[in-house]
Amino acid sequence: MVLDRVLVLPLLLSLLFLSSADGLVQDFCVADLSSQDTPAGYPCKPVSDVGYCDFVFSGLASPGNTSNLIKAAVTPAFVSQFPGVNGLGISAVRLDIAVGGVVPLHTHPGGSELVIVMQGTITAGTISSSNDVYVTQLKAGDTMVFPQGLLHFQINSGNSPVVAFVSFSSPSPGLQITAFALFGNDLPSEIVEGVTFLDDAEVKRLKKVLGGSG
Numbered sequence: 001m002v003l004d005r006v007l008v009l010p011l012l013l014s015l016l017f018l019s020s021a022d023g024l025v026q027d028f029c030v031a032d033l034s035s036q037d038t039p040a041g042y043p044c045k046p047v048s049d050v051g052y053c054d055f056v057f058s059g060l061a062s063p064g065n066t067s068n069l070i071k072a073a074v075t076p077a078f079v080s081q082f083p084g085v086n087g088l089g090i091s092a093v094r095l096d097i098a099v100g101g102v103v104p105l106h107t108h109p110g111g112s113e114l115v116i117v118m119q120g121t122i123t124a125g126t127i128s129s130s131n132d133v134y135v136t137q138l139k140a141g142d143t144m145v146f147p148q149g150l151l152h153f154q155i156n157s158g159n160s161p162v163v164a165f166v167s168f169s170s171p172s173p174g175l176q177i178t179a180f181a182l183f184g185n186d187l188p189s190e191i192v193e194g195v196t197f198l199d200d201a202e203v204k205r206l207k208k209v210l211g212g213s214g
């Protein structure tokens with residue numbers, strides 16, 4: 001009898017502890033977009049202000065505008081467009097690539113990417129940190145994954161427009177296009193030449209094409 005009590009009491013206490021810990025679990029944390037994003041996401045907006053529209057985003061229904069240098073449009077449903085994904089480790093993008101278009105070499109520092117091709121044909125590839133190349137052609141229905149932080153690209157290699165939907169393992173994966181990082185800003189040409197092994201004329205030409213200066 002005494003022994004029973006000795007065994008049962010810690011069990012009851014641990015159940016009590018577990019159930020009070022359960023009470024701290026929060027169903028969601030819809031972003032309060034009037035605050036700043038942080039590495040831990042946006043602060044939560046009060047539950048009393050949350051409605052179904054925080055969990056729905058219709059911005060991926062229409063094609064993006066591909067009349068640009070890369071002939072491609074990336075339409076994001078990241079946390080700043082879609083506050084309901086805050087804290088959930090997930091987000092989406094619509095990708096439209098016109099004939100002859102490309103999503104140039106880029107990375108998402110904050111998340112892995114999974115692309116599902118809906119229409120058209122893509123040549124897609126990724127380059128590992130040991131510089132191994134994984135490149136292939138994707139057609140409608142194919143899915144490819146690009147691990148977090150690795151360089152990758154998508155080229156429309158068919159003769160019709162590409163539509164693809166992408167999901168990310170982060171509400172805010174980020175997007176850095178390598179060509180713009182090198183040639184689309186005011187990093188002085190001599191430094192760009194030094195870090196890329198390209199000659200002065202080529203660096204100046206690329207700065208002009210990609211909107212850089214210096």
Ligand SMILES: *[C@@H]1O[C@H](CO)[C@@H](O)[C@H](O)[C@H]1NC(C)=O
Pocket residue numbers: 065066067068
């Ligand atoms: C697409 O972008 C181009 C270039 O910025 C612009 O001239 C054109 O009006 C845009 N088209 C639509 C439908 O918004």
